[in-house]
Amino acid sequence: MIHRDNKQITAFAVRGRALTALFAVLLLCIAFISCTGSRSDTPRGTPVETASGAEETAPVPTDEPTAGPTEEPTEEPAPQKPAAGVELSHPGGFYAEAIELSMTAAEGYTIYYTTDGTKPTTESKQYTGPVSLADSQRRNAGTFTKNLCTLMGYPSPASRMPKGRVIRAVAVSPEGEYTTEAFETYLIWPDGAALYDAPIVSLFVDSGGFDGKTGIYFTTMQHPFDTKPRAVAYCQIFDEAGKERAGQWIEISLSGNGSLGNLQKSIRLYFKSDANPDITDNPGKLRYDIFRGEAKDSNGKVIKTYKRLMMRNAGNDAVGSFMSDRVSQKLSAMLGYVDYQEARSVIVLINGELWGTYNMRERFGAKYFEAHYGVLEENFAMLEAPTPLKTGNGNSPYELTDGTEQDLKDWEALVKLITRKDMSNAENYSQVTAQLDVDSLISVMIAHMYLCNGDFPWNNVKVWRCNSDKDPSRLDTRWRFVVMDMDGGLISDYNSNMFAHALNNNTILGAVTVSLLKNDEFKQKFIDRCVYAAEVVFTPERCLEVINSTVTEMEKPIQANFLRWKEAGASESTWKSKIDYMKQFASRRGEIWLEQLYAYFGITRTAAVASFDPNAVSLQLNGKSVKNGDKIVLGTYAGAGDTHTVRYAVSPKSGYKLDCVIVTDVRGRQQFLTAAEGEAEVSGESTITVCVVKTGTVLSTTPNMSAGGSELFVVTANGELYAWGNNSTSAMSIAAGIYSKPVKLLTGVKAVYTAQGGSTGDLPFTYVLMLDGRVLSAGDNTYSQLARTGSGSVFRQIKVPAGGKVKDISLGYDHALLIMEDGTLWGIGNNAYGQLGDTGSEKSINWIKLASSVVSAAAGRRHTLYVTADGALYALGDNRWSKLSSTAPEKITTPYKLASNARAAFAGEHSGLYIDRDNVLYYIGTRAGNVSDGVTGTPCRLFTNVETVSMQEGHALILTTDGTLYGWGENSYGQVDPAKTATQTVPVLICKNCVCAGAGAGFSAYMDESGKITVWGANSSGIAGKGAISEKIRNSVITLS
Known part of the structure; x- marks a missing residue:
C-alpha cells in the first residue's frame, strides 16, 4: 500500500512484470488489432476485470448487433466521371514514352484545350491535330508555381522535378454552346509508377480561385483563423499502379492554424455532387479504398467511400520526419477508447505541377463518425479547443464545430461540475462518468503525454458525442476524445516531464484531469493505464514496428518533397536524422516515463x-x-x-x-x-552488478581518472572503478541520482573515460576499457555515441571497428573517438559540425574511419583534434569564432592541419591544447583572455616540461614530467586556485608527486602517490565525496577502500 494524503491506494504500478498476465485480455485484443487491422476505438466494450479489481470497458468491439455505419459494396466500382464532350485518344495515367494525343468531338464542333490546367475557352489553343506529350519526369518549375511563389514571397523551387502533362478540353458548337469539359493527367515518366510507388492526386484549379490575389492560397493567409474559404477543383486520383480511381469535381480549402505558416500548406478535400453546379452527374463521394483496408468502421468493415479527406503537410514536422503525427496516432489508437485518422502518402500535382508529398488523412467531423459508427449527422456534436494563436491563451472555452448550442452548454456544465465539485465524492464522480467516458480522457492524456507532444492540452483537443440515445448507432451520449495533430510526438525531448506540463490548472483539459485525480478510483485507473502504456502499448518493439513500416511506405514518395520543398528546408539527411531520433525516443522513453509517473504520484x-x-x-x-x-x-x-x-x-x-x-x-x-x-x-531501486574477469588476467593498472560536467570517475591501481557526483543519465551504470560519496562500480578495469567539452547541464556518457580488452559504455545515447543498442542505464559491451583492439579512447560532448592498436582513428555520434568528417550526415550510428597512423586524439564539445605519427596536428569540426584556426572554415569537414612537431592533443568546450615533442604546451581557443599573449585561432605557448593535461570547460590541469601539477584558466569556483576567483592566466602550482588528475566543469581533482584523492571547486553535485552538497569546497581528501 502507498500512503499519500492520508489515503491508501493500491499501487498496481509497482507490480512489475505481473502486468502482462493481469492484462491478458487486453493483450489478446491488441494482437487481434495487429493481425486484422480492426480499430480498438469503439466506444462500447466488454467489461473486464482490471488489476485493481474494478470493472472497466475493454477497447474491443461488442458482439451485440448494432445498426452501425452503412455497409458499402465489397467490390470497388470504376470511377464515375462526369460525361465529357471531348473524347481523348489516350486515358490518363503513366506512360514510359512520349505520346501523340488525339481529340474528337461531335461533328461540327470545334475543340479548344489548355495544357496548364486552366479552363479552356475559345481564346485557348484550337485543336488542329495530334498533340505531342513529351517526357515530363525532370522539368523546371512552371509558370503557375513561379507566379504563386512570387505572390506569396516564397522562393521558387530550383530543382528539376517530375510534372504531369495535363489536358483540359472543351468542344464548342457553331452556335457557341460549350460541352462539358474533358480532363486528363498524363504522367510521361520513364520510371513510371515505381518512381514514387504512391497514389497521385492531380488537381485542376481555375486561375483566380486557387492562385492570384483572389485565390484561396493567398486570401486564407490574410485571415488564417477564420472559416477557410473554398475553391472548386477537378480531382483525378491514380493508384500506385497507375490505375485511375477518381475523376470528379470537388471543393478544396486550406487547412490548419499555425501550420499555415509553412510554405507547403495542408489542403482539405470535400467530395460533393454539387461541387460544380453546372455538372449534374458529378459523384458525391470518393469511391476508392485509398487507405488499402486500414480504415475500418466499428464493426471491422473496410471503409471504401469518403465525403471528406485532408492532405496534411505534417504540421510542425513538415521538414523533419514528416511522419511523427502518423506514427503517434497509430500507436495511440492501441491505447483504446480514442479515434484516430488513418493515413497514407500521396503525391500531389496542381495544374500538372509537382506540389510535393502529402499525408492523405481521414478528417474528423460528422462525415467521419457517420462512416465509422453510423451516427446521424443531426445527432452528432463536436467541440474543439481554439488555437492559442487565435485567443492568446490556452484556457479559452471550447468552440462548437458540429451540433447545437445545447451541446456546448452541456459540455461547459460538465467542466464546471468536474472542476468545482469534490471529485472524491462518489456521487459527484458518478455524475461525471454518466456524461464522460473517462477511459477516453485517460487515453488522450496518456497519448500526448507519453509521446511528448507539447502542443497539448491547450491545443489540438477535440471532444465529441452522439447527443441522442435514439440514434441508430445505439451509442450512448457520453463525451469522448480523438487523437489529432500529434506532430510533436516522438520527435521532442524524451526526457520531457509531461506530468508537470499537462497536469495543471492552466488548461481546461488539464484542470479536468487534475480534479478527477482526487477520486481514488480514477487515480488508480490512471496509474494502471500509464503503466500499461509503457509496458504493453508503447514498447520499443511495437514502436519500432510502426516506425519502420511507415518509413518503408514513405521512403519513395518523400523524395518528392526533397525536390519541391528543398527551399523550405526539406532534405533527406534531416529526414533520416529525425527518424533515427524517433527510434531512440522509442527505446528510451518508457523507463523515463515510469520514473516520472512514480515521482508525480509519490510511488x-x-x-x-x-x-x-x-x-x-x-x-x-x-x-x-x-x-x-x-x-x-x-x-x-x-x-x-x-x-x-x-x-x-x-x-x-x-x-x-x-x-x-x-x-x-x-x-x-x-x-x-x-x-x-x-x-x-x-x-x-538497487543495481546488481556482476564483475567477472578473464581467467589469468592480472588485476593491475596505472591509476587514472576522468572528470565530467558534474561527476568524477577513478580507477585504482588494482583495477577497481569508483565514481561519485551527478548520475542523471546513469553514466555510472547505477540508478539515476546524486551520489555524494564514492561507490565502486566495476573491477578488472584498465581505464575510464567520460564526456568532455561540456558543462554541468550536459547529458554525459562513459566508456570503460577493461583489462581483458572489452569496452563497455553507459549514459546518454542521443546521437548513438554509445556505439551499441539497448538502454544506456547500464554498462553494455560496444562493438569495436573491424574487430580490432582498442588502444585509447576520447569522449566529447556527444561523439566518441577510438584509437586502435594499428593506429587507425575511428569516430561515432554527432557530426553536426563535421567533427567526424565529411560523411554526408549529421550523425553516424556506426564507426567511421577518420585517419591512420594516429598517436593521440581528443574529442571536444563539437570538434576533434588528433596527432599523427609524423607529428602533424589536425582538426575537424566546429571552428566558429575561429577558435581552432583563423584561416579554416566554420565547419571543418576535411582534416585541417594546425601544427607540426606535436606529440599529444587535448580538447575542451571551445578550445584545445597540444604538447609538442619538446614537451612544450600550446593553447588554441576562443578564450584568449586566459593567455596573456593569446590570439583566437593561433597556437599560444603556455608551459614547458609537460607530460599530460586534463581539460574540460574553461580550465585545465597540467601535469609535468616530474609529477608536479599546475592549474590554469577559469577560476570562478576556485577550481584552479581555491583562494581566488579570478581567471588564472599563468599556471598555478597545485602539488607535487601527482599520479593523475581530472578537470571537471568548475571543479578539479588529483590522486597523489599514496592513492589519496583531493577534490576542490564546485560541489553542487557532491563532488567533495563526503556526503554533503554545497556551492563549492576548498579541499576534500578522499581515501578509496
Missing part, C-alpha cells in the same frame, strides 16, 4: 536492476534468467530500512571467473558478495 518501488556483460556471464534473479538492464520489481518501498530479499545465481562463461557481485542502492549503500549464488538485501 516508490523496490526493484533490482541487472548489470552484467552477457558475453562473459549469465545471471538469474529469483530463479529466472534475466537480460542485462532488466528491472525486477519486488514490491513497494516504504522508506529507509524497508528491504526486500532477492536471490541471485551467477554462471561465468568459459574463460571467465567471478570476481564479485556488487549491490548498490540509490543512496550509494553497497554490499559486496563473492559467492556465485546467494541472497542480497535490496532497498529502493
